[in-house]
Amino acid sequence: MSVSELKRRRTFAVISHPDAGKTTLTEKLLLFSGAIQIAGTVKGRKSSRFATSDWMDIEKQRGISVASSVMQFEYGDAVMNLLDTPGHEDFSEDTYRVLTAVDAAIMVIDGANGVEAQTLKLLEVCRSRKTPIITFINKLDREVRQPLDLLDEIEQHLGVAAVPFTWPIGMGKEFQGVYDIRHDQVRVFRAGQETLDGAVETLQGLGDADGERRFGPAWLRTREEVELITGASPAFDKEAFLRGDQSPVLFGSAINNFGVKEILDTMVELAPPPSARMTVQRPVDPAEPKFTGVVFKVQANMDLAHRDRVAFIRVCSGRFERGMALKVSRTGKTFRANNVVAFLSQRRETISEAYPGDIIGIPNHGTLSLGDTLTEGEDLQFIGLPFFAPEIFQTIEVVDPMRAKQLGEALRQFGDEGAIQVFRPVLGGSLVLGAVGQLQFEVVKHRLAAEYKVEVRISPARYRMSRWVTCDDPAELRRFSDSYAARMALDAADAPTYLATHGSEIEVAQKLWPKIVFNELRERS
Numbered sequence: 356m357s358v359s360e361l362k363r364r365r366t367f368a369v370i371s372h373p374d375a376g377k378t379t380l381t382e383k384l385l386l387f388s389g390a391i392q393i394a395g396t397v398k399g400r401k402s403s404r405f406a407t408s409d410w411m412d413i414e415k416q417r418g419i420s421v422a423s424s425v426m427q428f429e430y431g432d433a434v435m436n437l438l439d440t441p442g443h444e445d446f447s448e449d450t451y452r453v454l455t456a457v458d459a460a461i462m463v464i465d466g467a468n469g470v471e472a473q474t475l476k477l478l479e480v481c482r483s484r485k486t487p488i489i490t491f492i493n494k495l496d497r498e499v500r501q502p503l504d505l506l507d508e509i510e511q512h513l514g515v516a517a518v519p520f521t522w523p524i525g526m527g528k529e530f531q532g533v534y535d536i537r538h539d540q541v542r543v544f545r546a547g548q549e550t551l552d553g554a555v556e557t558l559q560g561l562g563d564a565d566g567e568r569r570f571g572p573a574w575l576r577t578r579e580e581v582e583l584i585t586g587a588s589p590a591f592d593k594e595a596f597l598r599g600d601q602s603p604v605l606f607g608s609a610i611n612n613f614g615v616k617e618i619l620d621t622m623v624e625l626a627p628p629p630s631a632r633m634t635v636q637r638p639v640d641p642a643e644p645k646f647t648g649v650v651f652k653v654q655a656n657m658d659l660a661h662r663d664r665v666a667f668i669r670v671c672s673g674r675f676e677r678g679m680a681l682k683v684s685r686t687g688k689t690f691r692a693n694n695v696v697a698f699l700s701q702r703r704e705t706i707s708e709a710y711p712g713d714i715i716g717i718p719n720h721g722t723l724s725l726g727d728t729l730t731e732g733e734d735l736q737f738i739g740l741p742f743f744a745p746e747i748f749q750t751i752e753v754v755d756p757m758r759a760k761q762l763g764e765a766l767r768q769f770g771d772e773g774a775i776q777v778f779r780p781v782l783g784g785s786l787v788l789g790a791v792g793q794l795q796f797e798v799v800k801h802r803l804a805a806e807y808k809v810e811v812r813i814s815p816a817r818y819r820m821s822r823w824v825t826c827d828d829p830a831e832l833r834r835f836s837d838s839y840a841a842r843m844a845l846d847a848a849d850a851p852t853y854l855a856t857h858g859s860e861i862e863v864a865q866k867l868w869p870k871i872v873f874n875e876l877r878e879r880s
């Protein structure tokens with residue numbers, strides 16, 4: 356395995372509250388690296404065109420990112436793998452799983468709104484995994500909150516020490532640029548800077564007498580604030596950043612392509628290359644010669660013409676070569692990976708090799724499920740891919756009984772993808788769908804009609820909660836399942852699940868059955 360290939364990989368996601376500017380920034384990152392030539396402007400996306408990162412039809416209808424996608428591009432010597440995440444919180448489960456496949460994240464915050472609910476939730480996931488975060492405070496070309504207050508809010512709400520790398524000079528109509536604290540350099544803002552050749556004007560230091568004359572009071576205020584923060588905030592500590600305890604903060608305006616280069620440079624300089632990942636059996640080092648990978652996402656029918664299903668695999672170790680024989684640990688089956696795609700900006704291309712940190716897509720017809728580990732033969736199972744207990748439950752029935760088979764097939768597919776959770780009551784009856792967000796049901800309905808020509812009736816189920824039940828003693832688990840047969844169901848992975856109409860039911864069951872564990876989270880293992 357070529358260590359230099361490994362070292363130059365940066366695999367990351369952009370996370371934000373909807374409307375903070377994630378799509379705009381993603382596009383500018385691609386534009387900046389030369390991966391795409393023109394930005395499909397966000398306005399354009401919402402009418403006729405749509406961003407390179409949005410694939411599904413439903414996206415165009417709703418203007419939200421449903422499906423995550425992957426983009427690989429080169430920036431200088433680095434190979435960047437950018438994993439897009441759905442912005443809408445109803446698809447947060449998908450986002451959580453994508454975050455298991457990255458080594459770092461960019462958090463975009465709308466400078467006018469500060470830290471918002473969705474940012475908090477996503478950051479919690481990053482924190483629990485100790486994912487290093489680079490913070491980008493966006494929309495400085497508008498009236499935003501005071502930078503000092505924003506930093507304070509990040510520290511208070513997100514629990515990470517915010518270390519400013521740049522500091523804004525003015526805001527809104529008075530936005531003049533940023534002062535790069537680490538390089539003692541001012542970068543002057545020019546609105547509408549959509550092109551990349553127009554080099555940014557720079558000035559040395561804040562002491563420049565010309566700067567004071569040109570930019571007036573904003574310049575003086577920046578000087579004062581920078582003095583204040585460099586005295587008050589902690590010095591940047593790379594180890595603390597890699598542990599997720601410190602976050603470098605950059606200010607800018609994505610739409611004006613301002614501050615984007617700094618994000619890429621910071622990512623290359625500081626974000627970690629792929630590191631060791633845990634399996635049930637042992638840690639796997641990325642520099643190991645043999646290939647291993649994990650399926651963190653399955654998406655069906657991205658290209659309706661082909662009706663394919665693509666498993667997204669993060670390469671964890673070794674070198675992937677097209678045509679190699681890969682073993683799926685769960686089933687023990689081996690297949691040849693002849694048809695493999697990489698995601699180069701907006702194109703899907705056939706590739707011949709990939710390295711740790713890269714994402715490859717393998718089209719398949721059900722061989723690969725979410726959480727699967729692929730190896731050259733060793734029995735390994737990567738851990739940490741989360742499934743959350745759903746919060747909303749609906750029953751689903753087919754309108755035309757002749758289409759029942761198609762419904763079953765479609766739901767199995769959706770379950771494997773993790774698009775929705777499907778529970779089959781052990782005593783039979785209507786299938787129960789479980790979701791974290793209401794929109795997931797709408798997507799299911801839409802996709803059933805569009806992709807499978809199945810019309811369904813979806814109605815509220817009487818359940819409010821579910822728990823995956825496990826027990827060290829299989830006989831005890833069987834006794835429990837028999838006693839509660841009317842409440843038991845199996846999920847897509849055949850994991851026994853207890854369905855409750857009320858939280859107190861779970862408490863009572865727990866008291867009566869102390870050896871049974873009621874799990875809110877299921878990790879694929």
Ligand code: G4P
Pocket residue numbers: 371372373374375376377378379380397398401442493494495496497607608609610611
């Ligand atoms: P998202 O993916 O996080 O949901 O955000 P997206 O990029 O779609 O951006 C949301 C809105 O914010 C877009 O406005 C976009 O043009 C705007 N925006 C993004 N970056 C900047 C920036 O640096 N400055 C300013 N002023 N705006 C920015 P929109 O949907 O086109 O229209 P509207 O919401 O303004 O009506």
